[in-house]
Amino acid sequence: MSKYTVERRVHEKDIGLPPLPNAEKGKVIMRFAPNPNGPPTLGSARGIIINGEYCKMYDGKYIIRFDDTDPKTKRPMLEAYDWYLEDIEWLGYEPDEIIYASKRIPLYYDYAKKLIELGKAYACFCKKEEFKKFRDSGVPCPHRDSEVEVNLDVWEKMLEGLYREGEVVLRIKTDMSHKDPAVRDWVAFRIIYTPHPLVGDAYFVYPTLDFESAIEDKLCQTTHILRGKDLRDSELRQRYIYEYLGWKYPITMHWGRVNVVEFGKLSTSLIKKEIESGKYNGWDDPRLPTIRALRRRGITAEAIRKFYLSLGLSESEVNVSLKNLFAENRKIIDPKANRYFFVANPVEIEIEGLPEERTVEIPLNPNSNEKRILKGERFVYVSLDDFERLKGENVRLKDFCNIILDKKAKFVSYELSMAKKGKNIIHWLPKSFTMKCRVIGESVFEGLVEKGVERELGKVVQFERFGFCRIEKIEEEVVAIYTHD
RNA sequence: GCUCCGGUGGUGUAGCCCGGUCAAACAUAGGGGCCUCUCGAGCCCCUGCCCCGGGUUCAAAUCCCGGCCGGAGCACCA
Secondary structure, rough: HHHHHHHHHHHHHHHHOOOOOOOOOOOOOOEEEOOOOOOOOOHHHHHHHHHHHOOOOOOOOEEEOOOOOOOOOOOOOOHHHHHHHHHHHHOOOOOOOOHHHHHHHHHHHHHHHHHHOOOOEEEEOOHHHHHHHHHHHHHOOOHHOOOOOHHHHHHHHHHHHOOOOOOOOEEEOOOOOOOOHHHHOEEEEEEOOOOEEEEEEOOOEEEEEHHHHHHHHHOOOOOOEEEHHHHHHHHHHHHHHHHHHHOOOOOOEOOOOOOEEOOOOOOOOHHHHHHHOOOOOOOOOOOOHHHHHHHHHHOOHHHHHHHHHOOOOOOOOEEOOOOHHHHHHHHHEEEOOEEEEEEEEEEEEEEEEOOOOEEEEEEEOOOOOOOOEEEEOEEEEEEHHHHHHHHOEEEEEEEOOOEEOEEEEEEEEEHHHOOOOOOOEOOEEOOEEEEEEOOOOEEEEEEEHHHHHHOOOOOOOEEOOOOEEEEEOOEEEEEEEEEEE
């Protein structure tokens, strides 16, 4: 496996991820911890890729942990668990372990009890708004000083279901005068009677993310936590637990907020709403920034990977354009994508004076010797755009002949030299060799395509002078998803 | 309001910790040229940046202070 080491080194240099602090080869343990309340998005991909890449780089252990401990406000979707696993694999990473927090709830109860016994956690009956006042003013609430026995008793009763939702919570004792209000006596457990999509009504006392995550990171012996800046304060909160239990907190790094200009601020819950309202046709609607939508469009995993590696671990918040992703993708697909003629909004023309029908051979791809064959015949289609723009002018039907463009076009010659180099060369289709084709992008294009695309099902091709598209369906008509130009 | 974190060409990233080699590099975008029977690719050239103000220093993108701007946290969300 020494070859592997060499490859990695080259790889590392290539992508330029900085070395991880305190990382030892073979001893790194990292995790990506999503809540599966929808499929992974372009945003989730950053966590998947950065963590996954470092694990590869250091021969580390990669854990996927579903932080699914709120069946109500951030309700997980049953299908989304597998969607995550699928997309992670598609992006090129193999998890070494998969953890479902909702299946490990009793584990968290043990630590809760321990913390109560240590006097570091207490049952609090304050209403939300009441506690907010205490927190904002830095004053301890009346329950903070309850005896350990009382807290234990209330905790037991919570677990027995003797309280209503919202009546009582378990808080971690931190420091009510901590200068950052966000860390003051935070909630570790609350009561939720809504059944959980994965574990049903097995539990109704659920840990908050901060508690669950703190415990899990210890149990999994996570060495490095890499996540978005939005979870920065989690560290401050969780460190209290680590201190009380005598644990060592992992090394953390945080990246800034990513705003993809073309998508704006589309949260998973907002997308869900817009799918329900019918604005989008599903989670893989090509207009959406989900990984499955991008895949359907023909964006490669490699492009997404490079896109995020180029962002690195900067803590500044960024406004990036999809153009960068597309540029990466184009570099990858361009050498491989076969070329075809797609004529949008076809206009039929007749070439008057055509001396003979000719078979024209066109390279399938600029870098290959393989050819596709079109018949140069009297009746052909050109796109409405070209027709209107160039009507009356001398144009060349690419690889076929020169004509004066019109409904009744005049044949000029076959000579390439007659065409102005690089100018007025348009694509076309013989009337006898077409299939209907619909291209779905920002808008829908109806047109005709070469019959030869039949061999490209599932692949990304380039419709010359139009753009890259992924051939999704071939039935009576071809359905293609627009990738980018 | 309180707390934390950022601010390098149009957009990102590197450099900042350990001041000089940075009159600042790379990518992308934009402009121009070459090549090509694609509005794609490739090749070449060009445009363009250290938020502001003080301070420390022989020397500051880099250290200190103060502003300004942006973002995040302050949920019984993750």
